[in-house]
Amino acid sequence: MCxxxxxxxxxxxxxxxxxxxxxxxxxxxxxKVQRILILFGKKYAMPIIRLLLIHKKMRFNHILENLKGxxxxxxxxxxxxxxxxxxxxxxYNEIPMRVEYSLTEMGASLDDIFEQIAIWTLNSxxxxx
Amino acid sequence: MCxxxxxxxxxxxxxxxxxxxxxxxxxxxxxKVQRILILFGKKYAMPIIRLLLIHKKMRFNHILENLKGxxxxxxxxxxxxxxxxxxxxxxYNEIPMRVEYSLTEMGASLDDIFEQIAIWTLNSxxxxx
DNA sequence: CAGTATCCTGACAGATACTG
DNA sequence: CAGTATCTGTCAGGATACTG
Numbered sequence: 001m002c003x004x005x006x007x008x009x010x011x012x013x014x015x016x017x018x019x020x021x022x023x024x025x026x027x028x029x030x031x032k033v034q035r036i037l038i039l040f041g042k043k044y045a046m047p048i049i050r051l052l053l054i055h056k057k058m059r060f061n062h063i064l065e066n067l068k069g070x071x072x073x074x075x076x077x078x079x080x081x082x083x084x085x086x087x088x089x090x091x092y093n094e095i096p097m098r099v100e101y102s103l104t105e106m107g108a109s110l111d112d113i114f115e116q117i118a119i120w121t122l123n124s125x126x127x128x129x
Numbered sequence: 130m131c132x133x134x135x136x137x138x139x140x141x142x143x144x145x146x147x148x149x150x151x152x153x154x155x156x157x158x159x160x161k162v163q164r165i166l167i168l169f170g171k172k173y174a175m176p177i178i179r180l181l182l183i184h185k186k187m188r189f190n191h192i193l194e195n196l197k198g199x200x201x202x203x204x205x206x207x208x209x210x211x212x213x214x215x216x217x218x219x220x221y222n223e224i225p226m227r228v229e230y231s232l233t234e235m236g237a238s239l240d241d242i243f244e245q246i247a248i249w250t251l252n253s254x255x256x257x258x
Numbered sequence: 259c260a261g262t263a264t265c266c267t268g269a270c271a272g273a274t275a276c277t278g
Numbered sequence: 279c280a281g282t283a284t285c286t287g288t289c290a291g292g293a294t295a296c297t298g
Contacts, residue, residue: 016240016243016244016246016247032247032250033175033243033246033247033250034175036246036250037166037169037170037175037246038170039170040166040170041166041167041168041169041170041171042170042290042291043290043291046162046163046166059259059260060259060260060261061259061260061261064260064261069291069292070291070292070293070294071260071261071262072261072262072263072291072292072293073290073291073292074261075260075261075262076290076291091260094259095259096259096260097259097260097261097298098259098260099259099260099261106253109249109252109253111145112249113245113246113249114145114162115145116242116245117145117162117165117166117242118145118161118162120238120241120242121161121162121165123238124235124238171270171271172270172271188279188280189279189280189281190279190280190281193280193281198271198272199271199272199273199274200280200281200282201271201272201273201281201282201283202270202271202272203281204280204281204282205270205271220280223279224279225279225280226278226279226280226281227279227280228279228280228281
């Protein structure tokens, strides 16, 4: 069983990843921590979140221009983030067409963990001096 | 300039990633948060850290058997983690040869951020109900 | 405008055999 | 034992042209 969703710091550390899976494939598919790391290890995933944290709402071409990626890759990443529940896609049937991307509540909360990672990198730098 | 290494929560949020780079390539190369996410988005990176947190020291074949990966991939990941300063590789010139992997202080501190991500996944799950 | 479709390159990863 | 070498397949991502 994957216990990544059930961390009780007092009792046992290491609750953030399952060690009891028979094969690692199950871990990767079921462990939420691993899935987040895989998603944000992909190109543009984090920069998209950051753009939306700053601008709140953005249209496709604005994201595209800002990140200077190919439309295929940007689309792919937007779909990933949407499927994972981090961003919301709203279509307005105007001419020309308008699509606006924004963060879900869950997506906006990513700010916290990214910041914590940043703080961690700062601390681990100090320790190594 | 990348300001990911200089987070001051009181003044400005979003310090965890640089928005002022002209192109995203510089961000990926220079931003520490992004680099960590890319590294641990790769297969076996997190499971290796977890194994070493539990067992303290492990030999190559034990890691290999435990994670059931191909030797090429496991070696590649061990080198990545070593280059980033998370693990230490010690060679003993015995016959048969012995190599032991263990965490550096910085590697052991990864426990904290993985746990924080796990706690975050738990909280964001509750919110969405 | 917001994407798809197509083609292409390179990195990631598995399987297996081999070596110091 | 601790890898390396080799071959293979899959997928991420770029460039560009096209479409509803």
